[in-house]
Structure formats: structure tokens, C-alpha cells
Amino acid sequence: MTKLSTLAEAVASxxxxxxxxxxxxxxxxxxxxxxxxxxxxxxxxxxxSQCVGAMDADMLAGAGAVERIIYGGGSLDRFGRLNxxxxxxxxxxxxxxxxxxxxxxxRYLAGALGLPFIPIRSLRGSDILKRLQELAPAEIGYVDDxxxxxxxxxxxxxxxxxxxxxxxxxxxxxxxxxxGPRWDNEEQVKASKRTIVITExxxxxxxxxxxxxxxLIPGFRVSHVVHLPFAAHPTSVxxxxxxxxxxxxxxxxxxKTPEGFQKYLDKYVYGVQDHWGYLELVGGLKHLNNLxxxxxxxx
Amino acid sequence: MTxxxxxxxxxxxxxxxxAGERVVFVGVGLPNIACNLAQRTVAPDLELVYESGVFGAxxxxxxxxxxxxxxxxxxxxxxxxxxxxxxYLQGGRIEVAFLGVAQIDxxxxxxxxxxxxxxxxxxxxxxxxxxxxxxxxxxxxxxxTHLARRTxxxxxxxxxxxxxxxxxxxxxxxxxxxxxxxxxVVTDKAIFHFDQETGEMVLFSIHPGVTVEEVxxxxxxPLKIAAELQITxxxxxxxxxxxxxxxxxxxxxx
Numbered sequence: 001m002t003k004l005s006t007l008a009e010a011v012a013s014x015x016x017x018x019x020x021x022x023x024x025x026x027x028x029x030x031x032x033x034x035x036x037x038x039x040x041x042x043x044x045x046x047x048x049s050q051c052v053g054a055m056d057a058d059m060l061a062g063a064g065a066v067e068r069i070i071y072g073g074g075s076l077d078r079f080g081r082l083n084x085x086x087x088x089x090x091x092x093x094x095x096x097x098x099x100x101x102x103x104x105x106x107r108y109l110a111g112a113l114g115l116p117f118i119p120i121r122s123l124r125g126s127d128i129l130k131r132l133q134e135l136a137p138a139e140i141g142y143v144d145d146x147x148x149x150x151x152x153x154x155x156x157x158x159x160x161x162x163x164x165x166x167x168x169x170x171x172x173x174x175x176x177x178x179x180g181p182r183w184d185n186e187e188q189v190k191a192s193k194r195t196i197v198i199t200e201x202x203x204x205x206x207x208x209x210x211x212x213x214x215x216l217i218p219g220f221r222v223s224h225v226v227h228l229p230f231a232a233h234p235t236s237v238x239x240x241x242x243x244x245x246x247x248x249x250x251x252x253x254x255x256k257t258p259e260g261f262q263k264y265l266d267k268y269v270y271g272v273q274d275h276w277g278y279l280e281l282v283g284g285l286k287h288l289n290n291l292x293x294x295x296x297x298x299x
Numbered sequence: 300m301t302x303x304x305x306x307x308x309x310x311x312x313x314x315x316x317x318a319g320e321r322v323v324f325v326g327v328g329l330p331n332i333a334c335n336l337a338q339r340t341v342a343p344d345l346e347l348v349y350e351s352g353v354f355g356a357x358x359x360x361x362x363x364x365x366x367x368x369x370x371x372x373x374x375x376x377x378x379x380x381x382x383x384x385x386x387y388l389q390g391g392r393i394e395v396a397f398l399g400v401a402q403i404d405x406x407x408x409x410x411x412x413x414x415x416x417x418x419x420x421x422x423x424x425x426x427x428x429x430x431x432x433x434x435x436x437x438x439x440x441x442x443x444t445h446l447a448r449r450t451x452x453x454x455x456x457x458x459x460x461x462x463x464x465x466x467x468x469x470x471x472x473x474x475x476x477x478x479x480x481x482x483x484v485v486t487d488k489a490i491f492h493f494d495q496e497t498g499e500m501v502l503f504s505i506h507p508g509v510t511v512e513e514v515x516x517x518x519x520x521p522l523k524i525a526a527e528l529q530i531t532x533x534x535x536x537x538x539x540x541x542x543x544x545x546x547x548x549x550x551x552x553x
Contacts, residue, residue, distance in 0.1 A: 028366030073426015125461035
């Protein structure tokens with residue numbers, strides 16, 4: 001069954017107020033084309049989650065599309081901070097439910113396993129836990145270990161409405177391969193009610209069938225497959241393209257002020273019709289060709 | 300002897316501390332350079348593990364992000380991040396982890412979340428990522444940071460990653476923290492250890508040309524000083540060559 005959709009169709013399936021798990025990690029495999037389309041469609045009040053806060057969440061937050069971010073902290077790594085997320089928290093327009101990588105991954109895992117809670121050894125002794133107890137007391141609790149009597153911190157499962165995952169290879173049924181590091185993406189997909197796959201390459205199912213051990217996302221969990229090259233630009237996708245350092249630097253600078261970010265949005269999001277217009281605007285084939293991954297290095 | 304910078308002796312001192320170690324959890328930036336130097340010098344079998352889910356990395360360029368694709372090219376294993384934390388970190392298989400800090404207190408508790416008030420901070424930092432669980436589980440935690448009074452503080456603004464907590468004996472065990480906590484702090488001016496009894500940071504070694512007074516001036520609490528204070532061995536020409544020519548030729552971090 002084909003699940004091939006346009007980006008606009010896939011994005012339109014997400015109602016305002018939904019909880020979206022995003023596959024990005026700092027400046028790698030971020031759902032950037034997705035974020036731009038969410039903003040163009042005016043979807044609001046989203047909850048977004050990811051273990052390491054990334055550029056996709058930052059852009060969405062900056063555009064006012066996000067009400068709550070559930071994350072383990074994050075940054076643009078060497079390129080700077082998540083200026084939009086940070087500004088939202090500081091201005092009180094964005095609620096930040098801040099965990100650590102493992103504790104958030106465990107919440108996805110509990111969701112994926114269908115368990116009522118998951119015990120965790122991390123967080124204890126930290127102010128991360130103290131703050132969660134104030135901000136999100138319903139998400140954490142304590143139980144006694146029936147075997148030893150020890151008291152354990154436990155976390156509530158996290159079940160996003162939809163996981164949006166940037167992959168390298170998928171078929172039209174949504175069977176997908178993620179190459180290279182994949183951080184919390186599998187747990188996000190397994191925990192979520194459904195998944196939108198955004199793929200660099202669309203392949204016949206026969207290609208998937210020849211190496212089924214590479215499939216990390218089974219098609220039956222997927223509602224939409226969007227085939228869109230350079231959908232993660234300016235972030236990197238291993239074995240597809242490297243990050244566009246110049247553009248990320250430009251973004252990091254632009255997001256330092258609300259006015260700067262508005263100009264960025266006006267140009268790169270509202271100023272173009274769709275993803276193809278965006279790709280032309282950032283430099284077109286000539287520029288993008290320089291980012292295409294070396295087949296040996298993968299970037 | 301070749302001239303070297305304070306940052307370079309910080310890197311060489313960190314790398315040497317990894318002699319004989321097998322598995323190290325690495326962050327980008329200074330720890331990445333230190334661990335890669337260790338692999339080329341004192342610890343050729345060192346397994347570099349990165350949070351994004353990479354084992355045995357052999358980065359061909361300086362990674363600018365933990366998710367940088369250069370960490371996966373020529374690595375020996377890529378796995379989901381939760382696998383890495385669940386099976387290897389929680390499983391007690393990570394011998395050393397390097398953490399960076401924005402603030403550290405005398406007991407090695409670490410802040411990487413905010414400077415100032417949480418809601419209205421002066422600076423909002425990258426937060427925990429995996430740092431909190433690493434601080435709790437890794438057998439040993441090494442810290443690498445520039446020595447500065449704003450970093451070595453009396454009172455953290457936020458405790459992201461617990462160290463020796465309030466310094467009470469048995470406190471980490473009472474929280475059921477499997478790791479031994481912070482064991483080493485390497486800076487550009489001096490090296491610190493932790494008192495095994497009290498969990499308090501102790502000045503162990505000063506770099507050549509640095510005085511105890513200069514170190515104390517950059518630390519907000521009255522420093523304990525080791526009975527036999529050492530002078531740090533300066534970098535060798537070969538270490539400096541590797542750093543300058545191979546690890547950070549563009550001077551991005553140093």
C-alpha cells in the first residue's frame with residue numbers, strides 16, 4: 001500500500017495541539033523542511049520532544065508553533081545555542097520540560113513497551129529532578145522494589161501522537177533505513193501512535209526485501225512517506241549530505257533577536273512557495289552539490 | 300623545549316590521565332581532542348564512545364557536533380543512543396567519562412544548564428544531554444575546563460550532574476550511584492584530584508610557571524592543597540605536533 005504523500009499533505013495530517021517527536025539531534029538529521037512547512041501551514045500549540053534539542057525544534061519554537069518542549073537540553077553544538085527555544089522559555093511563551101538524554105529515552109521506551117512506568121537511576125541528586133517535581137509532578141513518581149524494598153524513581157511513559165523521522169532510504173510503504181547514528185529515533189517511532197517518514201531516497205520494496213535486517217522502521221507504523229531530497233538542509237544526513245556550515249552560522253546569528261529571526265522566516269519560510277523554492281534560494285543545485293556526501297566518508 | 304599554550308598543556312595532561320584505560324565516553328570539543336591524543340600516544344587501544352551511539356570512532360576531521368557524521372565514518376559500531384546508555388553505561392562498562400562544565404563546586408557537582416535563575420537566566424546552556432547519567436554511572440568522571448573564578452564556584456546555580464554531592468561519606472552510595480564520581484579535574488593552570496574521604500577537590504599539580512596563589516585566585520573557595528604538590532610535566536614535542544597538525548589544525552578549540 002502506498003503511503004507516498006507530498007510534504008504539505010503529511011504536515012496537514014497533524015492537528016494543532018499534537019505531540020510530535022522530532023528526529024533531529026543538534027545539527028544532524030533535523031526535520032527542517034517539515035518545520036518550514038508546519039510554519040507555513042500555521043499549525044500551533046504543538047508539544048515537541050527529542051532527547052537532544054535540535055535545530056528543527058528551535059525553528060518551530062521561534063515561529064510560535066510550540067507550546068511545550070520535552071527534551072534533554074540541546075544546542076546547535078559549535079554553532080551556538082537554541083536561541084529561539086531559550087527565548088521562549090525566558091519570555092514564558094514556551095514550557096520546557098527538561099530531562100537528561102537517558103531519562104527521556106526511557107520515557108519513550110516505556111511508551112514503546114506498553115509498561116505503566118519505568119525505574120531509573122539517573123536524575124537523582126540533580127536539580128533536573130527537583131525542577132521536574134515542580135513543573136511536571138504527574139510525570140514522575142516513586143515505587144518500592146518488591147524484591148529489595150529499595151525506593152525507586154520511576155518515569156511515566158511518553159507516547160507522542162506522531163514521530164517525524166528523517167531517513168536515508170524508504171519504500172513507498174514506509175519501511176525505512178536509518179544509516180549511521182540514530183540516537184533515540186527507534187524508541188520515538190516505537191512509542192508514537194504513528195510515524196511520518198521523510199526520506200532522501202525512495203527505493204522499490206524489492207531493495208528493502210534484499211536486506212531486511214537494515215529496516216529500523218516497519219512500514220505498518222508509518223502513515224506518510226515523503227520523498228524529498230535535502231529535506232534536512234542545512235543540517236546533515238550521513239551518507240547523503242554534510243551540514244551547510246555557512247547557513248547554520250547565518251541561522252545562529254539571525255536567531256539572536258526576534259527581529260533577526262522574523263527576517264529569516266520571511267525570507268526562507270514565508271518567502272518561498274515550497275521546499276523546491278527554498279532549495280533554489282539557498283543556492284540551488286550548484287551549492288547543494290558541494291554538500292553531497294563523499295561515498296567513502298559519508299559526509 | 301617548544302613553547303606551548305595553557306590550553307595545550309590542559310590537553311596533554313588530560314590525554315596522559317587516560318593511560319591504561321580502555322573505554323572512554325567522549326564529548327565534543329576539548330575532551331574529543333584529549334581522547335584522540337591519548338589514542339595516538341598513551342592509550343592506543345582506547346575505545347572512544349560518543350553519546351549519539353558510536354563506538355570505536357576514528358574521526359577524520361574535527362567533529363563539530365556529537366551527531367557529526369565524521370564520528371560514524373570508520374567507527375566499529377553504531378547503535379541506538381539508549382542501547383549505549385542502557386547496556387554499556389548502566390551496565391558498568393564505561394571506565395572513564397569526560398565531562399565539560401560551566402560551573403563546578405568543591406565536591407565536583409556540575410552545572411551545564413543555566414547561569415543565573417532557571418527561568419530568567421543570564422545564560423542558558425546546553426543542559427544535560429547524557430551528562431547527568433554519565434556522572435552517576437561512569438566508573439570514573441574526568442573533567443576538563445579552563446580555570447576561572449566564574450567556573451569554580453562556591454554554590455552552583457543549578458546541579459545538572461551530581462558529583463560527590465555535599466561531601467558526606469557514603470552519600471553517593473545512599474543514592475545508589477554506581478560510579479565513583481569525579482576523580483580528576485584538568486585545567487589550563489592546574490590539576491585537581493578529590494579527597495577519597497571528604498569528596499573535596501584538592502590541588503594536586505600546578506603547571507610550570509603557575510603559582511598556587513594564581514590558582515587560588517581563580518577558585519571561589521579556600522583550596523585544599525596536596526601534601527606533596529606536583530609540577531605538571533610539560534607537553535612533549537610529539538604531543539604538540541599531533542595536536543597542531545592532526546587534531547586541531549584550524550585552531551578551532553585551542
